[in-house]
Amino acid sequence: MSRLTHYLPIIGWLKTYSRQDFSEDLFAGVITAILLVPQGIAYAILAGLPPELGLYASILPPILYALFGTSRALSVGPVSIAAIMIASALSAPEISALGNPVQSTVILSAEIGLIMLLMALLKMGGLVSFISHPVLTGFTSGASLLIIASQLPQLAGLKTPTCGLNVACYGTYIQGFNAATLGIALAALGVLIVFGKPLITLLKKLGLSVSIVTAISKCAPLLTVVVGTLAVSYFSLQSQQHVAVVGQVPSGFPRLNLDFMRSQQWRLLLPSAAFIALIAYVESVAIAKVTANLRGEKITPNQELIALGAANLAAALSGGMPVAGGFSRTMVNFAAGAKTQMAMLIAAGLLSVAVIFFTPWFANIPKAVLAAIILMAILPLLRLKNILHTWRYDRGDGLAELMTLLGVLVFGIEEGIVLGIILTIASHLRKTGQPHIAVVGRIPDTEQFRNIKRHHVETWPHLLFIRIDESIMFSNIDYIENYLTTELAQQPETKHVVLIFTSVSDIDASALEALEHINHALQKAGKTLNIAEAKGPVMDKLKKTDFIEQLKPGKVFFRNVDAIKALAE
């Protein structure tokens, strides 16, 4: 039973589900659905797809996630970062030559689902920890900038510019703006901004409860869509002013189909699918953790892979675009009081109703309003200042964050991630390659051995205590050897070298070989090499070799003070 609950977390919370929980979930579900309709359409258009692919992705996938997912607040559905990655994958020459973006997208959903389930099977949830926070932040900021750049022209009814670095060209380009579109866009932006902090502050001052304030504030996107659509319809703005609109959306439930099974583009799309799967998983778990931490709940990464994998397979089956946990939507769902995934089940139900009854109304939604909604949703993900913050704390991480962002902008989305991962690993190797090493002495009357440069310590003339602050391995053994040689040259009266291993968690094969050489050289010079305070796992490993034998008359000491007793006289 506990095993079943492990794989179907929904059983866990349904057992104790109360009427009170339902009323809160109902409220949150309605609010999230109100946000989900314009977001679903907008992100599909952002990915260069017909709007229904975003709507379909908002029905079956969240239901699957609700069954399998461990996060209670995560809102799974179309997300902006994945949308721009899909756009990038579809624009690759080999894929766009096929001329069937809808089929390619459904294949992407299927591949992402399968990759996630495979990763779950191989227990590879931990592997994604190799995307460090700075790389993820740099990537998100870079992708956000790409999205902003793609949406800004839409606000004025312009196409994507093709001017490159020709400044004069932009003058001509910008004159092609559509006044009616720009007006609608600015009005929408105005409403979205006013319904944000200003309105929330005002309503709170009027004494309204937090959940009511949230609800009113989060209706802004729907309000702009409704008003924008009514304006387009009433004034015939599409035909008379050439305002771009969403266009016909097919009505009714998505047809479940397995057409994509027969396709040939599987291999071509696989690398993109792998990158989207990676980012979708990492972003979703990061968001899920934020809300789980706030309520003291627990996210199980491997189970999340299963849930997100199932959700993406469901997206493929129902002809939807790939899905992930959305940042803004999850925060809205959480703030509106969602207690469990029941909220998302309700939202999915409402989306079904919308797809059956309201699609004729979607045709006249102005694209400029959707662009404004995307822009406002993406701004919190743009964290450029964070680069400076990271740089101040850790140069290597700061550089990785900056280069990931620049990599995304200059070379492409996938290239940016790869560059960031490589730089993170390089920065880590550079750190381990030049470890901190300290000559230490004893703080009088204690067992504390500290850096002679930082503390007032006792030392002994024939005794050199050296603490190596890193595991000893291929990348730093030359550095450590040079340090030792230099230190011994400065203190020629040394008879016993004691390496303090408190910070040494591993000695690899290269390091063992080098330590044997160092010991041999010291013995030829009439000195001894000793080891102190080695940890259990390191001693276990050394005991498998004859190194401790080779050290003699050098010894292994349990404590530094034992070394003093034995060697200082």
Place this chain on the structure above:
Amino acid sequence: MSRLTHYLPIIGWLKTYSRQDFSEDLFAGVITAILLVPQGIAYAILAGLPPELGLYASILPPILYALFGTSRALSVGPVSIAAIMIASALSAPEISALGNPVQSTVILSAEIGLIMLLMALLKMGGLVSFISHPVLTGFTSGASLLIIASQLPQLAGLKTPTCGLNVACYGTYIQGFNAATLGIALAALGVLIVFGKPLITLLKKLGLSVSIVTAISKCAPLLTVVVGTLAVSYFSLQSQQHVAVVGQVPSGFPRLNLDFMRSQQWRLLLPSAAFIALIAYVESVAIAKVTANLRGEKITPNQELIALGAANLAAALSGGMPVAGGFSRTMVNFAAGAKTQMAMLIAAGLLSVAVIFFTPWFANIPKAVLAAIILMAILPLLRLKNILHTWRYDRGDGLAELMTLLGVLVFGIEEGIVLGIILTIASHLRKTGQPHIAVVGRIPDTEQFRNIKRHHVETWPHLLFIRIDESIMFSNIDYIENYLTTELAQQPETKHVVLIFTSVSDIDASALEALEHINHALQKAGKTLNIAEAKGPVMDKLKKTDFIEQLKPGKVFFRNVDAIKALAE
């Protein structure tokens, strides 16, 4: 002056050079020259080149190394591993299509020299430490196997087989052997084997001095060459028995020329040059260190890059193949008593004499004898058992060594190195990703805090001491967080968590962020997070942030025992 000595180490030893030194160097120089002639010709042929390219590489390059190098015994010249790498570079379709292997080789020499000098300029000597010992050993063994496979057919006068996996084909192939060639080869192998250990043991028993014994033993290659050549000439074995011989070698000094400057194949050869430079440098320094350690001398890696770079440029100028420090030759030079690089200057002088006066004699050297010499020289480099040895000590390193060897054999020489480097880094990241973590307690009446599972220690009910045996970073923060959560679930009465940072040498940006979350979650649960025994550099970094402020009422303790005093009551 000391700066001049730094860049021209020859000045250093010339100042104290004695008549006694010279007599020892003279002896060693003659012995090494006797070895150098057949090796130079053999390695050129191994690389698929005319024999003179190996001889030219034995004159000017060692002179340049003698000026700049920090090793006193290293014998720089043609080497077997570089030869097989050159053969591999020349056999690439784009290069072999050009049909000018001699020019391509001279360009390789020039590029290798320039790459080494560039690395010296950028102080990149340390970067090569990323080739771990297991990868280097696996690579050397793999390359040795390739060399053996290329030389075995030569012993019987056979061409390289083209049978693939067709076993029947080998039956026919092997029948094409040349009886006279096989006879010469077996005789040569016999002499080389007998002049090795058996003769040395015998002569030592007869009471001869070590240097005389070494000299006699090391004449074996020259002896086989002389006898083999005389046999070919006297019995006209080439014309009558089709025994393959070296053929005409141009007489006289190599012409210094800059023809290669005008060539187009620079770009094509660059990747191979980079790999050869890397391996040539790493192998040379490894060999130089072995002899330097035996005599208490010191090798300066960056100066070695300058010396080897200059030597390779000299090889290019004088039309020779790329050079490096040779393992067997250096050991012979050292064992014959070489005190300084004067020995190599003498050997270079003797080689000049050979090139001017003796080249007509080289034409009839049977290739089978050279193959026998190569085989005997390569055998000590084949260390297959070492893989098992490494595996027993460290699985990750053992796997890297095995895969490097297999990579060299299956995918190619350069691919093998890359595979090995990637596996070493992956194994290292895997280790750091799942660090050893121990719940610790105090060993009564000491300041030692040790694993509660390994030692008999005191603990306190509300106090949880956890020692993390690794720097905290992107790759392990999730693992550490899970460990903490599990441990706290098992000990719900815990009020204070103390993280012992003795082994934590760095906290990267991802880890800092995660620690902030952990602290926040603990505070919400009414617990505190504390830190003890953090090292100076870690504290310096944390003090740049407000993390210590956030910890409150959690504290930072200088010693674990301070934490007990403050928290155990």
